[in-house]
Amino acid sequence: MEKGYALVTGASQGLGRAFAIGLAERGFGIVAVARTTAKLAETVAECGKLNGARATAIEADLVAPDAVEKLVQQIEATDLPITVLVNNAGEAIWGRFADKPLDDHLRMMRLNMSVPIELTHRLLPRLRKAPKAYVLNVGSMAGYNAFATLGTYSGSKSFIVRWSRSLRMELSGTGIQVCCVCPGSVTTGFTERAGMQVMDDLAKRFGHPPKPVAEAALNALFAGKAEVVPGFFNKVTVLVLGLLPEAIVERVASSIYLKKLGG
Ligand SMILES: NC(=O)c1ccc[n+]([C@@H]2O[C@H](COP(=O)([O-])OP(=O)(O)OC[C@H]3O[C@@H](n4cnc5c(N)ncnc54)[C@H](OP(=O)(O)O)[C@@H]3O)[C@@H](O)[C@H]2O)c1
Structure with missing residues (x-):
C-alpha cells in the first residue's frame, strides 16, 4: 500500500533535507517546505529518485504573517494525505541578549515555537484521518540547560521539548505518535547562519553529519519513543x-560560550 506524505519544514538543506531523504527512503511522499527555490528543487529531485517521484516543494517564508495558514490551504487544495509532520525549520541567535535586535529575537521565537504550534494545530485534523500518523519535533540539547549567549534559542528549544511531551500525552491512544529529537552539534549551515563560526572548531570535533542524526530521529519516531538524543x-x-x-553546569557552559564571544 502507498504510504502517505511527510511534510518537512526547513527541507532545503541540513537536517531537514536529511529527514526528507530518510522519509522518502521509507516510501513516504514528500512535501518539502522552505524559502530557497533552487535548494528545495535539489531536495525534491533526490527524494523523487527514492520514492517514485512523489515529492513536491512549497516555497514559504514561515515567519511571514499568514504563511502557515496559506501553506495548509495549499495542502488542502491538493488534498495530499499528510501522515508525517516534521517541525524542523529553526534558527539561532548568538550573542548577548541586549546586543541583538529585538526583532531578531521575536522572529526566531516565531520560527522555532509559534510555527510548529500553528502548523501542528492546523494539520492535526488531517493527521487524524490516517490510521497512523507521526509528528517529529526538532528540539536541541541546548534545550536541556540555560546558558549565556544563546538564551532565547535555548529557551525556545526547552519549550519544544516540554510541549512535545505534553502533546504526546494528549494524543496517546489516537494513533498519532509524537517524538522530539534533541541533537547536539550537527554539521549544517546552522552555525554560519547564527554567526557562530567561532564555534566551528568545537562543531568539527563533536559535530555529527545530518544523515545519522536524522536516521536516529526517524527510527525513534517510528519506534514510538518520546524523545531521542542522537549519538x-x-x-x-x-x-x-x-x-x-x-x-x-550553567556557569561552566556560559563561561565557554562567553569566552568564544569574546566577553
Ligand atoms: N545544526 C545544529 O547543530 C543543530 C543542533 C540542534 C538542533 N538543531 C535544529 O535543527 C533544525 C534544523 O537546523 P539545521 O542545522 O539543519 O540548520 P540549517 O542548515 O540552517 O537549516 C535550516 C532550515 O530552515 C529553513 N528556514 C529558515 N528560516 C526559514 C523561514 N523563515 N521559513 C522557512 N524555512 C526556513 C532553511 O531554509 P531556507 O533558508 O531555504 O528557508 C533551512 O532549510 C533547527 O530547528 C535547529 O534548531 C540544529
Missing part, C-alpha cells in the same frame, strides 16, 4: 549533566 557521546553528556547541580 552515544551526546546521550552520556545529557545523562551526566543531569546529575550535576544546575548552577555549576
Whole structure:
C-alpha cells in the first residue's frame, strides 16, 4: 500500500533535507517546505529518485504573517494525505541578549515555537484521518540547560521539548505518535547562519553529519519513543549533566560560550 506524505519544514538543506531523504527512503511522499527555490528543487529531485517521484516543494517564508495558514490551504487544495509532520525549520541567535535586535529575537521565537504550534494545530485534523500518523519535533540539547549567549534559542528549544511531551500525552491512544529529537552539534549551515563560526572548531570535533542524526530521529519516531538524543557521546553528556547541580553546569557552559564571544 502507498504510504502517505511527510511534510518537512526547513527541507532545503541540513537536517531537514536529511529527514526528507530518510522519509522518502521509507516510501513516504514528500512535501518539502522552505524559502530557497533552487535548494528545495535539489531536495525534491533526490527524494523523487527514492520514492517514485512523489515529492513536491512549497516555497514559504514561515515567519511571514499568514504563511502557515496559506501553506495548509495549499495542502488542502491538493488534498495530499499528510501522515508525517516534521517541525524542523529553526534558527539561532548568538550573542548577548541586549546586543541583538529585538526583532531578531521575536522572529526566531516565531520560527522555532509559534510555527510548529500553528502548523501542528492546523494539520492535526488531517493527521487524524490516517490510521497512523507521526509528528517529529526538532528540539536541541541546548534545550536541556540555560546558558549565556544563546538564551532565547535555548529557551525556545526547552519549550519544544516540554510541549512535545505534553502533546504526546494528549494524543496517546489516537494513533498519532509524537517524538522530539534533541541533537547536539550537527554539521549544517546552522552555525554560519547564527554567526557562530567561532564555534566551528568545537562543531568539527563533536559535530555529527545530518544523515545519522536524522536516521536516529526517524527510527525513534517510528519506534514510538518520546524523545531521542542522537549519538552515544551526546546521550552520556545529557545523562551526566543531569546529575550535576544546575548552577555549576550553567556557569561552566556560559563561561565557554562567553569566552568564544569574546566577553
Ligand atoms: N545544526 C545544529 O547543530 C543543530 C543542533 C540542534 C538542533 N538543531 C535544529 O535543527 C533544525 C534544523 O537546523 P539545521 O542545522 O539543519 O540548520 P540549517 O542548515 O540552517 O537549516 C535550516 C532550515 O530552515 C529553513 N528556514 C529558515 N528560516 C526559514 C523561514 N523563515 N521559513 C522557512 N524555512 C526556513 C532553511 O531554509 P531556507 O533558508 O531555504 O528557508 C533551512 O532549510 C533547527 O530547528 C535547529 O534548531 C540544529
